[in-house]
Amino acid sequence: MRVAVTLIVLVAACAASAQTYPTKPIRLVVGFAPGGAADIISRAMSDPLTRALGQGIIVDNKPGAGSSLAAEFVPRAAPDGYTIMIASQSGMIVNPLINKSVAYDTQRDFVAITQVTSSPLVVAVNPSLPVSTIRELIAEAKKAPGKLNFATSGNGSLPHLAAALFDALAGIEMVHVPYKSGGLSVQSVLAGDTQVTFATSPSVMPLVQAGRLRGLAVTTRARSPLIAGLPGMEEAGLANYNLSIWYGFFAPAGTPRDIVKRLFDATVQALQDARLKEVLARDGTEAVSSRSPEDFAAFLRGDAGVIARVIRETGARFD
Structure with missing residues (x-):
């Protein structure tokens, strides 16, 4: 009986948290220095995303090792929706495939939110x-x-x-x-x-x-x-x-589904911003959203399969 009551309390607490989220600014981690593509996209998205979420977006640059340092940092953050990451297939697919020393696993350590750009x-x-x-x-x-x-x-x-x-x-x-x-x-x-x-x-x-x-x-x-x-x-x-070169948003594994959905909906709304589209277009980049977080996750698995096959079948060296 106590277990059942505890579960009910936890579920209720999670639901209440998702309904009120966000109540403070959200940190958007970028695995590259200011001025790069990921940084430009993140800063261009910060204003429309702030309007969509009702809370500020703090762009946090953590460059190093081709974004691997940031990808190792984010999974250690609390899975509460207040730390998310922008990353491309270089960081989320290529690095883990060609560098066995990286300390993160994309499928295990992250939950996909949505694709945001395609170039x-x-x-x-x-x-x-x-x-x-x-x-x-x-x-x-x-x-x-x-x-x-x-x-x-x-x-x-x-x-x-x-x-x-x-x-x-x-x-x-x-x-x-x-x-x-x-x-x-x-x-x-x-x-x-x-x-x-x-x-x-x-x-x-x-x-x-x-x-x-x-x-x-x-x-x-x-x-x-x-x-x-x-x-x-x-x-x-x-x-x-x-x-194409794509960027997407990711959260730490374990982030509640309702919070992921809130981030997804807000990002899709932000990507409709005319000013954002104009800024991205200057760099040959198109604002693109996934149909759902699950759709983005499936896309990632497919892209990983293609890249792994290229490496395996061509014998191309990527060291």
């Missing part, structure tokens, strides 16, 4: 390369396997994964040339040191528009509403290819 990469080439379409690039690569090379922002980066997936699905073999940053990889293609790059829209589209690089496609299945003039991969001739 396709752009496949661009040096204009001296005699290709104008994805089909022509694939044909050129098949003429001499291992002759063409592609530049990215480093081993294990999303552009590297995008190119490895492209090679696997197209049945070609291009040589990876990793650089220390996206800017350096784009400069190498401009200089003709490398021929192909998979890079972010802001880093290549001004050069494409100026005629200094040639854009072939975006890395999503369909065209992007933010990148005019470039086809999606399906239209370009490579079926089953679909990859």
Whole structure:
């Protein structure tokens, strides 16, 4: 009888907590220094999210180890909805797959709230390369396997994964040339040191528009509403290819379902803000929400499967 009474009291307390949540500011942990993509998104979202929740958002930068330090910190916070994290597939999927020393497990230590953004990469080439379409690039690569090379922002980066997936699905073999940053990889293609790059829209589209690089496609299945003039991969001739850089919100495992739902609803509302969409669009980023926390969790499992398969089947090195 005492056990039953205790359970009733606990359930009632949780319900009351969810109904009044939030009663104080919420800390949004960012695993990178100020000025990066995750930080820009977080600060752009803070005002509309504050209005949706009725409490302030405190952006808390905890950079280090490719966001792993932040991902190890957040699960240790109380699962009460007052500490959440913004992260991409680099932190939540790639890092745990390629770095066995990380002290967190995405499925075990976090509960998914919602996706918040999506940014396709752009496949661009040096204009001296005699290709104008994805089909022509694939044909050129098949003429001499291992002759063409592609530049990215480093081993294990999303552009590297995008190119490895492209090679696997197209049945070609291009040589990876990793650089220390996206800017350096784009400069190498401009200089003709490398021929192909998979890079972010802001880093290549001004050069494409100026005629200094040639854009072939975006890395999503369909065209992007933010990148005019470039086809999606399906239209370009490579079926089953679909990859973008996404960010999402996460809470510590054990956060009550009602609080997760409150955070989800508020975030979806915030993502409708016109000013937010304008700020994100400048960086080639689209505001995107999941249909539900469960839908986002399923999306994560699917994305993890794709990335794990790319690493396993291509033998690509991500160290």
